Amino acid sequence: MSVAKKICLIGRFAVGKTSLVKQFIEKQFGEKYKTTVGVSISTKNLTVENKDISLVIWDIAGFEQDGHYAHYMRGVHGLIWVLDGTEPESFKILETINNSLPEIKQVPSVCFINKCDLVDEWVIKESEINSLKEFNYAVYKTSAKTGENVEAGFTKLASLLLSSL
Amino acid sequence: MIPEVVKNFLLQNKEKQGFFCLQLTNDLLIEHVYGKPQQLGLSPPKKGLKVLEVLPVFLPEMYNEEFEIPFYNLSEHSVCNIYFIKKHKENYLIFVDKSEIFQVTQKYQQFAHEDNISKNKFKRIAQELERAKQKLNKSNQEKATLIAMLSHELGTPLTSILGYCELLLEEDENNHNLQVIHRNSIYLQHLIENTLLFGKTEVDSMSTHIETINVEDFLGSLVDTILPAALEKDIFISAQSSEQGTINIDVTRTKQILINLLNNAVKYSNHGSVKICCHVSKEQYEFLISDTGIGIDVAQQNNIFNPWERVNKNDGKGSGIGLFISQKLAKAIGGQLQLKESTKNVGSVFQLLLPVKEPSVNHENKTPSQTICLQAKTLLVIDDDQDVLDLIEAFLEKTELKVITALSFLDAESILIKTNVDLILTDLNVGAAKAPTFLKELRNDKCDVPVVLMSAMPSNKAKQQFIENGFNNVMLKPFNHNQLLKTITTNI
Ligand SMILES: Nc1nc2c(ncn2[C@@H]2O[C@H](COP(=O)(O)OP(=O)(O)OP(=O)(O)O)[C@@H](O)[C@H]2O)c(=O)[nH]1
Ligand SMILES: [Mg+2]
Secondary structure, three states, X not given: OOEEEEEEEEOOOOOOHHHHHHHHHHOOOOXXXXXXXXXXXXXXXXXXXXXXXXXXXXXXXXXXXXXXXXXXXXXXXXXXXXXXXOOOHHHHHHHHHHHHOHHHHHOOEEEEEXXXXXXXXXXXXXXXXXXXXXXXXXXXXXXXXXXXXXXXXXXXXXXXXXXXX | OOOHHXXXXXXXXXXXXXXEEEEEOOOOEXXXXXXXXXXXXXXOOOOOOXXXXXXXXXXXXXXXXXXXXXXXXXXXXXXXXXXXXXXXXXXXXXXXXXXXXXXXXXXXXXXXXXXXXXHHHHXXXXXXXXXXXXXXXXXXXXXXXXXXXXXXXXXXXXXXXXXXXXHHHXXXXXXXXXXXXXXXXXXXXXXXXXXXXXXXXXXXXXXXXXXXXXXXXXXXXXXXXXXXXXXXXXXXXXXXXXXXXXXXXXXXXXXXXXXHHHHHHHHOOOOOEEEEEEEEOOOEEEEEEEEOOOOOOHHHOOXXXXXXXXXXXXXXXXXXXXXXXHHHHHHHOOOEEEEEEEEOOOEEEEEEEEEOOOOOOOOOOOOOHHHOOOOOOEEXXXXXXXXXXXXXXXXXXXXXXXXXXXXXXXXXXXXHXXXXXXXXXXXXXXXXXXXXXXXXXXXXXXXXXXXXXXXXOOOHHHHHHHHHOOOOEEEEOOOOHHHHHHHHHHHO
């Protein structure tokens, strides 16, 4: 029997959390934005380094204020921070969430800088991406639209979870 | 029968909507199903099954304590709050339908987020625009400063070149070599003037000064100006007017435009003729400048009035702003300049249309002021360029005027203590010092000798500023013999 691990996608609204999950699970993408209210949970089974793992993926509505995650992060095993390379505001939220939930620093995490297909609107500089290193995350430039690095990012988190067993 | 515990819990939590409830054993096996899971789009789970096989999404949850998951999206259409409660060794997983309130919340949130996104986008575009605008303003400012500085720097040596050339020509007026130097210096002077005009933003709002002038005299003066260049290339120049008598035009600007056109006509012809005609009617004056030159490609005809666009890019002649400036000038005096026709290797015809206007009221005293007696008058000239000082002295040699020169304001001050001076002529920058500072000190010391500034900055605004600062007049650099005399006689 494979292990089941709860992972949460967190970040500002409209950064592409729902789209990333949809791309990862269904290999599909839609341009139309439908904001998530509450949480939508799906599962995906993976085999990483010959070990099976079942990811239970919590796609949570974009961060609103302190206490936003109270009901959703219980017992979380892994985190995917989702930032939007075309929206500087989405980077500020990382700090805010870390401050409001200090205990999540211990949770294995990866960071996606999403919408990397939008090169023309890309505003985040390499230096800013490098400064994320202080959080000790593996950082991926992803695109829910083209699928770039989506599988790689999720797989990375899965292997982090397996190695922490 | 729904267990009391569940009923009470729902009551406490004010949950009234449709719900269903799974009673679970401590091993999380389904013991009982209450209510209708179908209402939430779920098929009723069989008793005895492990709940996590039916709902694998709750696999990693910890069931050692109660929990709550608000707004769990079961599917696109059904959303519920989930409660796990433990009472009297019984476990209950309760699903309360929230689809209705979810729809409303979703709509609001959608609206708020989309609004936020578009506002942000707009803000960013506005910021980008603002940044671009500031950058543009800055580089425009830099350009204007550079041009002003450059013109000033170029004006000084040119004054000397032109002036000495004129002095030499007075002695030997048929010296061909001197004539060439003189003509080219004048051309350079025009070029600098045009470049300066290009840098000026106030060309559009330039004031016009309409004078009455005899049309044949006017055309004759144009021909005289262009004649040397034409003769050199064996090009025949002619002028013709439909009427005799006078016309009312802004003489300086019109001349500037027409000389520009005539210069081009000669420049781009290798033989043949250049003709200027003036047609006078009730409403307008039409000037036609035609040549038998190389003509302009149809493809280029639309571009010739753009700045830095040269008709023949590789001929190395001209800066490419002449036509641009001419058209700007024409507009400024209420006229219109266009290419009427042009055929490759046949020639071109340019047309300048000017409205007929009333002459401006003239405040200046037009009587030739050179008759004013300069005898026993003293002029103090201040410039850090010895060549300019020498030139002015040479220009004024034949007048009765006494000329004293100073290479610095300090020298000038000591001269003023000892000597009675009737007029001061000073450069704008003398060494590191500036004329306005000098003037201020002068006036503070109760010295009221008129001071005329020599400057290569021709902008009306700058000139106005200098006058407001107390200068009696501004003389543009470079200047020639006549201009110098005129300035002195009108200000002394
Ligand atoms: N070009 C491009 N668009 C993307 C990408 N990811 C998401 N989008 C678009 O961005 C918008 C928001 O995507 P969602 O996936 O709904 O964002 P979210 O993070 O789930 O938003 P909330 O649920 O409101 O927190 C949608 O219009 C998507 O089509 C991407 O990688 N590239
Ligand atoms: Mg979403």
